Amino acid sequence: MTAELEFLGVTVKIRERMLLDALTLRVERGQFVALIGPNGAGKTTLLKTALALRPPTSGSVHVRGSSVSKLEARVRAAEIGWLPQHIRADEPLTGLETVAASRFRFHESHAASRKAAERALARVGARDYSARSVTELSGGERQRVAFACLVAQEANTLLFDEPANHLDPAQQLEIYRLLGELWREGRTIVCINHDVNLLSHLGDAARVRIVGLCAGRIAFEASLDDGALPERLGALFGVQMDSIQGIRQRFIVPYARSQS
Amino acid sequence: MKARALLAVVTCLGLLLAAVLVGQRLSGPEGAFIVWQLRVPRVLVGALVGATLALVGAVFQALFQNALATSDTVGTTAGATVGALAALAFDGSRSVQGLPLVTTCAFVGALAASLLVASFASSRRAHSSDVLLAGIAVTLATSAFASGIQYVSDSRALFAATQWALGQLPQVGYRGVLLLLPVCAVSSISLLLLTRHLQAFALGEELAHSRGVNVPRLRFLALGLGSLGVAACVAWCGPIAFVGLIVPHLVRLLLGPSYRVVLPMSLLVGAAFLVGCDLFARLVVPGRELPVGIVTAALGAPALVLLVARSRR
Numbered sequence: 001m002t003a004e005l006e007f008l009g010v011t012v013k014i015r016e017r018m019l020l021d022a023l024t025l026r027v028e029r030g031q032f033v034a035l036i037g038p039n040g041a042g043k044t045t046l047l048k049t050a051l052a053l054r055p056p057t058s059g060s061v062h063v064r065g066s067s068v069s070k071l072e073a074r075v076r077a078a079e080i081g082w083l084p085q086h087i088r089a090d091e092p093l094t095g096l097e098t099v100a101a102s103r104f105r106f107h108e109s110h111a112a113s114r115k116a117a118e119r120a121l122a123r124v125g126a127r128d129y130s131a132r133s134v135t136e137l138s139g140g141e142r143q144r145v146a147f148a149c150l151v152a153q154e155a156n157t158l159l160f161d162e163p164a165n166h167l168d169p170a171q172q173l174e175i176y177r178l179l180g181e182l183w184r185e186g187r188t189i190v191c192i193n194h195d196v197n198l199l200s201h202l203g204d205a206a207r208v209r210i211v212g213l214c215a216g217r218i219a220f221e222a223s224l225d226d227g228a229l230p231e232r233l234g235a236l237f238g239v240q241m242d243s244i245q246g247i248r249q250r251f252i253v254p255y256a257r258s259q260s
Numbered sequence: 261m262k263a264r265a266l267l268a269v270v271t272c273l274g275l276l277l278a279a280v281l282v283g284q285r286l287s288g289p290e291g292a293f294i295v296w297q298l299r300v301p302r303v304l305v306g307a308l309v310g311a312t313l314a315l316v317g318a319v320f321q322a323l324f325q326n327a328l329a330t331s332d333t334v335g336t337t338a339g340a341t342v343g344a345l346a347a348l349a350f351d352g353s354r355s356v357q358g359l360p361l362v363t364t365c366a367f368v369g370a371l372a373a374s375l376l377v378a379s380f381a382s383s384r385r386a387h388s389s390d391v392l393l394a395g396i397a398v399t400l401a402t403s404a405f406a407s408g409i410q411y412v413s414d415s416r417a418l419f420a421a422t423q424w425a426l427g428q429l430p431q432v433g434y435r436g437v438l439l440l441l442p443v444c445a446v447s448s449i450s451l452l453l454l455t456r457h458l459q460a461f462a463l464g465e466e467l468a469h470s471r472g473v474n475v476p477r478l479r480f481l482a483l484g485l486g487s488l489g490v491a492a493c494v495a496w497c498g499p500i501a502f503v504g505l506i507v508p509h510l511v512r513l514l515l516g517p518s519y520r521v522v523l524p525m526s527l528l529v530g531a532a533f534l535v536g537c538d539l540f541a542r543l544v545v546p547g548r549e550l551p552v553g554i555v556t557a558a559l560g561a562p563a564l565v566l567l568v569a570r571s572r573r
Contacts, residue, residue, distance in 0.1 A: 077472030105472035
């Protein structure tokens with residue numbers, strides 16, 4: 001069977017800096033991959049190679065058997081959608097117009113785009129922002145609108161770049177609950193994440209593949225209930241990690257920097 | 261918002277009509293000649309040029325996500341200037357196939373400079389800011405070239421060049437209208453067809469790419485088609501400043517930022533704006549006409565500052 005998303009020996013080199021180092025990763029249909037790693041490990045670069053935003057120096061990325069760099073733009077958008085870490089909002093369009101614009105890949109009327117945009121905004125609980133200008137929204141509100149954009153695009157595979165960044169705790173949980181919902185609908189998801197504890201809000205956390213990335217290579221792969229996970233995460237970030245059993249879940253928390 | 265849009269449409273059409281009717285009292289066959297052979301074609305040329313410059317400005321601002329981008333910043337105007345100056349230095353009165361040599365050369369110059377920028381823009385690696393920078397580089401390089409031509413020109417050519425550079429609506433008659441119309445129509449209609457592409461740019465170029473927009477191809481198309489229309493306008497009228505900058509901003513402030521409104525309304529408001537400015541240029545000094553380029557700059561720039569200041573409150 002062909003993989004939903006496959007990175008084959010992907011190397012990205014900018015001048016002498018190695019961002020990705022012959023990385024190979026196979027993501028099957030319906031899987032949830034949590035990419036974790038220190039800043040500069042190459043996580044965002046990896047997502048960008050899958051989007052054909054950053055062509056690899058060598059190696060290739062395939063989505064359901066075809067190379068992403070050769071896909072027609074609209075076909076690629078049907079396969080892969082993306083929620084970037086930073087959302088630029090220079091144009092004072094309304095939330096609704098912004099989300100409707102993300103329906104670009106569909107050949108449909110503007111009215112149909114608006115309908116789909118309304119549904120997507122309602123789904124992520126951002127209906128209140130549909131008439132407001134995106135430039136006036138707060139960071140968290142804008143993130144919601146961008147999430148609605150991704151939902152409206154209706155791609156098979158979804159790439160998230162720290163979707164809970166800068167959000168308050170309630171919003172963080174809500175975003176991960178939504179991620180879990182999309183996942184259970186059969187979407188394949190690759191999500192950059194800095195806090196494995198949030199993954200338990202997905203719903204079926206034991207099935208999540210946690211992939212540790214360091215210096216452009218895969219350092220380890222584990223599941224959330226893996227007993228060795230705290231130690232591996234500690235090694236990845238250069239900290240000492242503790243594992244605390246809470247009432248409902250186990251928490252993995254750093255408590256000191258590693259001695260080096 | 262609908263009422264506002266309607267009001268804007270009515271105002272613009274009224275202004276276009278007024279430009280034909282306002283002026284010295286006219287009667288008899290002489291009056292009919294002035295209205296039908298002089299004023300109407302001039303208004304039509306003004307409307308075509310104003311509409312094209314404004315629409316292209318709106319498209320370039322969307323494409324580069326830069327409020328200051330116009331056809332002046334991507335080398336089109338500078339290319340036309342070099343072409344026109346070269347023709348004037350060579351022989352200003354000559355014509356090719358019935359077209360003035362100046363117009364032909366300005367058109368070719370504008371297209372050459374824009375194609376240079378457009379082909380750079382179609383490269384996969386280039387970002388919007390790089391393209392804008394390339395446009396400015398081409399503008400500066402061609403300006404240097406233009407200065408070189410002026411340095412070796414005689415005083416008659418220099419005077420003609422200065423006049424050309426002010427920008428005015430020429431008396432080109434219906435033939436000018438017929439030459440301008442197809443080029444402007446092709447350019448404008450195809451740009452309007454890109455509305456959805458440009459709207460997808462709203463959250464940035466990378467997101468547009470991930471939504472299925474072929475960004476390099478869109479840049480090439482929009483730059484090429486926009487420059488084609490502008491090249492034809494500048495070739496006839498010289499560089500008319502500020503229309504491409506002011507009109508889209510004016511439309512956005514009045515009717516909101518959606519390109520589905522901004523692009524078509526820029527066409528109409530651009531037409532009315534330039535024709536209105538030309539009317540003012542015709543009437544302000546009795547017995548003498550000002551070049552319309554002076555009026556657009558003198559009226560438009562402070563108006564823009566005022567509008568932006570008001571909208572910020």
